[in-house]
Amino acid sequence: xxxxxxxxxxxxxxGGAGTRLWPLSRAGHPKFLIDLTxxxxxxxxxxxxxxxxLTGEGGVLVVTGARHAxxxxxxxxxxxxxxxxxxxxxxxSMAAIxxxxxxxxxxxxxxxxxGSFAADHVIHGTExxxxxxxxxxxxxxxxxxxxxxxxxxxxxxxxxxxxxxxSLGLDEAPSVAHAEGFAEKPDAVTxxxxxxxxxxxxxxxxFIVRARVLLDHLAAQLPPLAAGLREIAAAWDGxxxxxxLDRVWPGLTKIxxxxxxxxxxxxxxxxxxxxxxxxxxxxxxxxxxxxxxTGDTLGDDDLTLRIDAPGAFVVPGGGRTVSxxxxxDAVVVDTPDxxxxxxxxxxxxxxxxxxxxxxxxxxxxx
Amino acid sequence: xxxxxxxxxxxxxxGGAGTRLWPLSRAGHPKFLIDLTxxxxxxxxxxxxxxxxLTGEGGVLVVTGARHAxxxxxxxxxxxxxxxxxxxxxxxSMAAIxxxxxxxxxxxxxxxxxGSFAADHVIHGTExxxxxxxxxxxxxxxxxxxxxxxxxxxxxxxxxxxxxxxSLGLDEAPSVAHAEGFAEKPDAVTxxxxxxxxxxxxxxxxFIVRARVLLDHLAAQLPPLAAGLREIAAAWDGxxxxxxLDRVWPGLTKIxxxxxxxxxxxxxxxxxxxxxxxxxxxxxxxxxxxxxxTGDTLGDDDLTLRIDAPGAFVVPGGGRTVSxxxxxDAVVVDTPDxxxxxxxxxxxxxxxxxxxxxxxxxxxxx
Numbered sequence: 001x002x003x004x005x006x007x008x009x010x011x012x013x014x015g016g017a018g019t020r021l022w023p024l025s026r027a028g029h030p031k032f033l034i035d036l037t038x039x040x041x042x043x044x045x046x047x048x049x050x051x052x053x054l055t056g057e058g059g060v061l062v063v064t065g066a067r068h069a070x071x072x073x074x075x076x077x078x079x080x081x082x083x084x085x086x087x088x089x090x091x092x093s094m095a096a097i098x099x100x101x102x103x104x105x106x107x108x109x110x111x112x113x114x115g116s117f118a119a120d121h122v123i124h125g126t127e128x129x130x131x132x133x134x135x136x137x138x139x140x141x142x143x144x145x146x147x148x149x150x151x152x153x154x155x156x157x158x159x160x161x162x163x164x165x166x167s168l169g170l171d172e173a174p175s176v177a178h179a180e181g182f183a184e185k186p187d188a189v190t191x192x193x194x195x196x197x198x199x200x201x202x203x204x205x206x207f208i209v210r211a212r213v214l215l216d217h218l219a220a221q222l223p224p225l226a227a228g229l230r231e232i233a234a235a236w237d238g239x240x241x242x243x244x245l246d247r248v249w250p251g252l253t254k255i256x257x258x259x260x261x262x263x264x265x266x267x268x269x270x271x272x273x274x275x276x277x278x279x280x281x282x283x284x285x286x287x288x289x290x291x292x293x294t295g296d297t298l299g300d301d302d303l304t305l306r307i308d309a310p311g312a313f314v315v316p317g318g319g320r321t322v323s324x325x326x327x328x329d330a331v332v333v334d335t336p337d338x339x340x341x342x343x344x345x346x347x348x349x350x351x352x353x354x355x356x357x358x359x360x361x362x363x364x365x366x
Numbered sequence: 367x368x369x370x371x372x373x374x375x376x377x378x379x380x381g382g383a384g385t386r387l388w389p390l391s392r393a394g395h396p397k398f399l400i401d402l403t404x405x406x407x408x409x410x411x412x413x414x415x416x417x418x419x420l421t422g423e424g425g426v427l428v429v430t431g432a433r434h435a436x437x438x439x440x441x442x443x444x445x446x447x448x449x450x451x452x453x454x455x456x457x458x459s460m461a462a463i464x465x466x467x468x469x470x471x472x473x474x475x476x477x478x479x480x481g482s483f484a485a486d487h488v489i490h491g492t493e494x495x496x497x498x499x500x501x502x503x504x505x506x507x508x509x510x511x512x513x514x515x516x517x518x519x520x521x522x523x524x525x526x527x528x529x530x531x532x533s534l535g536l537d538e539a540p541s542v543a544h545a546e547g548f549a550e551k552p553d554a555v556t557x558x559x560x561x562x563x564x565x566x567x568x569x570x571x572x573f574i575v576r577a578r579v580l581l582d583h584l585a586a587q588l589p590p591l592a593a594g595l596r597e598i599a600a601a602w603d604g605x606x607x608x609x610x611l612d613r614v615w616p617g618l619t620k621i622x623x624x625x626x627x628x629x630x631x632x633x634x635x636x637x638x639x640x641x642x643x644x645x646x647x648x649x650x651x652x653x654x655x656x657x658x659x660t661g662d663t664l665g666d667d668d669l670t671l672r673i674d675a676p677g678a679f680v681v682p683g684g685g686r687t688v689s690x691x692x693x694x695d696a697v698v699v700d701t702p703d704x705x706x707x708x709x710x711x712x713x714x715x716x717x718x719x720x721x722x723x724x725x726x727x728x729x730x731x732x
Contacts, residue, residue, distance in 0.1 A: 023689075302726075305719060305722045305723060305726070307715065307718045307719060307722055308712070308715065308718075318686075318705075320684075320701075320702070320703050320704055320705055321703065321704045321705065321723070321728070321731060322704075322705045322707070323389075323704065323705070323706045323707065323708075323719040323722070323723070324707045324708070325706070325707070325708035325712050325715050325716060325718065325719050326708050326709055326711070326712030326715055327693070327696070327707060327708060327709060327712075330693070330707060332705065332707050334705050335686075336686070337686050337687065338686055338687045338688075338689065339684075339686055339687065339688045339689070339698065339700050339705060340689045340691070341688070341689070341690045341691070341693060341696060341698050341707050342689075342690070342691035342692050342693060343692055343693060345692070346674070346691050346692030346693075349673065349674065349691050349692055350691055352673045352674075352691065353671060353673060353689040353691050356671045356673055356689070357671060357687070357689070360668075360671070362687070365687060
């Protein structure tokens with residue numbers, strides 16, 4: 001049984017359309033709202049399930065787009081209405097997480113440590129996850145921006161990497177090390193070279209940091225963005241929220257937290273890595289999803305028929321039967337208004353179908 | 367303008383499930399009831415359109431299964447109610463065509479010449495078709511069982527062949543020759559060898575023959591079948607039809623007309639070949655269908671999107687969009703209850719999907 005971590009709050013950015021999982025994932029019904037693993041819980045629900053024991057009741061804050069706020073609240077009724085922050089429009093991850101940090105600071109004061117965990121990742125290995133978070137919180141209290149570095153199971157070219165250096169030497173967080181820096185998604189040769197060093201881990205975009213530290217870094221790097229978020233947060237729980245949001249939000253700098261904070265602060269020695277020895281995937285495309293599932297069907301297997309088609313991945317999401325004949329490793333996704341047919345090897349190219357329909361004016365499909 | 371041929375009647379056997387065109391073609395909605403070419407007319411309608419000018423009004427008889435009789439009548443309202451013969455159960459082509467021949471003999475007497483043309487073939491080249499039929503009727507009056515031999519456009523392994531010999535020497539049918547015999551679907555090498563001789567043509571299963579001659583051949587080859595058909599035909603237009611059908615039909619020998627008549631009579635010198643210099647296809651599978659159409663879509667092209675998928679053949683028959691990414695020569699058939707995904711090269715294997723669903727107890731899909 002896990003016990004909650006005093007002063008620890010979880011922030012769950014719930015955004016992103018997941019276009020490479022189209023037509024399963026749509027702009028109006030993105031992947032975090034979907035039970036992509038067949039577990040009975042959507043990715044968002046599973047994320048909250050994982051975090052609530054660590055924060056205790058009232059410790060999870062979801063930041064999402066205004067169009068999804070109602071669905072989010074319905075999916076995680078265990079959160080209070082104040083625990084779902086609705087962004088008027090998408091301004092990338094720095095604004096989302098920065099807003100949460102600023103609101104937490106207003107609500108709970110200087111000692112708040114926040115951990116940011118995307119709503120659409122899949123994690124198996126609760127104990128290892130908890131261990132990483134607990135050590136990360138210790139290092140965060142020591143002033144670091146802590147990132148969880150996932151132990152790589154192979155030289156993936158789909159993820160970025162973080163490089164570990166010397167141990168921080170913290171008694172209560174013995175495995176946390178200095179981060180030497182981040183690397184973008186590498187090619188296969190580079191990825192293998194990374195793993196051979198034993199120093200590289202997958203960068204899962206999970207950050208643990210004191211809210212004050214995060215906002216101070218932001219104030220140093222992007223003062224107008226920090227000021228804007230501070231102004232919005234001060235008004236958030238009062239009568240002026242709408243007015244301030246209307247005025248300030250549209251002008252906030254659109255930037256990812258990686259570029260705004262993680263990379264420059266790592267260069268200055270302020271980022272630490274805590275190893276994450278759990279199974280993690282961001283389910284970026286159908287190839288990733290197919291490998292994550294135990295079977296070749298997401299949904300009712302009675303609706304699928306494969307003949308001379310080993311490894312064909314089928315999502316019978318429209319209630320219709322799907323027959324695949326002579327196409328190993330095919331991907332067939334059936335939904336009520338769109339059928340996608342491709343292969344595991346073309347999983348990354350699915351985005352082009354979304355672009356294609358957009359160019360044809362079929363916004364209703366996106 | 368064509369003028370009708372005195373005494374000529376057309377028989378259109380409308381049967382066969384077309385399982386290799388599943389799920390477009392179903393047992394309850396077979397391919398002859400479908401507009402497979404996008405012409406605006408179903409295959410059955412196009413067949414009747416082609417024949418009525420040659421027979422004149424009232425000269426086309428459709429023989430179909432009882433379950434399809436109502437739909438057939440609705441599709442070709444230009445036929446009278448007496449011109450659609452409903453078989454209680456399928457007893458193969460000899461029973462179907464033999465029944466029509468016997469009924470025609472009862473109704474119109476000894477001089478009737480019938481031409482049998484399947485309801486689910488596609489023909490382009492009306493003039494050449496008419497020329498072949500007119501010569502065929504001349505040879506039929508001379509006592510021959512006449513088959514139309516289609517000029518082959520290539521060494522197809524999907525069709526059977528008929529071999530021509532010496533000319534019959536008929537003044538009004540100068541191109542009709544003796545048939546030396548029939549050959550089953552050959553392998554590719556054999557097919558090429560056939561074409562090299564200049565003597566082989568595709569056997570399209572079209573027969574032109576005097577009804578009396580056909581029934582006499584049948585009486586010689588299969589006396590009980592001939593007698594059964596004669597008894598049914600005598601009762602057909604009277605009050606006892608149902609009683610006689612109930613009693614006699616189930617016991618009729620199930621055999622194709624090729625085996626019952628064409629092959630043995632050819633061996634005895636009684637079959638003639640009239641060359642057919644028109645485009646013909648029996649649309650046996652999706653590869654054949656794809657090659658027959660001018661585009662890659664059967665249906666509304668606005669519903670299809672191909673990315674890195676040249677030659678992908680799509681049937682958007684369920685109103686949904688269909689996107690194909692990275693699969694050249696794929697075949698995607700979308701219908702309201704079944705989606706089929708395969709390749710042109712696997713077109714012949716589609717039947718196995720039908721078998722697969724039957725084994726799973728999904729008769730509703732077949």
